[in-house]
Amino acid sequence: MSSSLRQTTSDARLENRWEAFEAEAMPHMDSLFRIAMWRAHDRAAAEDIVQETLMEALRSFHRYEAGTNCRAWLVTIMHHMLSKQWRKDARLQLVADEDERISETIAYEAPMPQGLSDDEVLGALRRIPPSYSQVVLLADVEEMAYKEIAAALQVPIGTVMSRLNRGRKLLRTELAAYAHAHGIGDDRERTPPRR
Incomplete structure (x- = not known):
């Protein structure tokens, strides 16, 4: 098989994969954003979470089974990503929570x-x-x-x-x-x- 034919076949597969991803995953963006907004408490952070979730989903899309519950699959990816981030940020959050409690007490x-x-x-x-x-x-x-x-x-x-x-x-x-x-x-x- 020639190099240009392999490239064309690879491009076609990539295009098909992107179209399938768009059809399956993109309709769930609003739902993902609401969940991310609840977790992040900040629009910009929520948008970042959704973007990271969709990027990870696209990278892993070859493992997604067409016709199954894509929203649950995406929420699982987001959950794992946020859990990993939460563990990483746990110590910093404890300090931030204490600072917030002190600020709230002072400015109540x-x-x-x-x-x-x-x-x-x-x-x-x-x-x-x-x-x-x-x-x-x-x-x-x-x-x-x-x-x-x-x-x-x-x-x-x-x-x-x-x-x-x-x-x-x-x-x-x-x-x-x-x-x-x-x-x-x-x-x-x-x-x-x-x-």
Whole structure:
């Protein structure tokens, strides 16, 4: 086989691979961005996470089985990438958290909320352990099925179900404490009793 024929064949394979990747992976960019935004708390960082995830997915696309759940596959890649990064940054984060707590203590001003906002809900979600909050996010925000979450996180479905149940309870407790501390929902007359 001549050199130019090999190059043409290689180019065609690469083009087919790129087209398949675009068709399978790119429709999930919004979902990946929402997950990255929740994890990174910063638009630029979230965009970087999505870009790195897609680059890794493209490099590994030969291992993807066409017709399977591409979103779960992409979330798995993102999860592994973020877990590796989290382990690497764990020590730095401990120092940053302590600095943040000191700054918050010094600059604390009691908020006067009218109700729970998205920021309070996301804040409460961030205060519960990541193993629970991640499952709550994937199930309740991204509307992924238990099976998809189990595949993405590489845990049994039963683990997903128990983490989701526990995560929702922890989130409810966080939000109830916040609401109580800020006088939200104290008006019992507005809420009819359960039957």
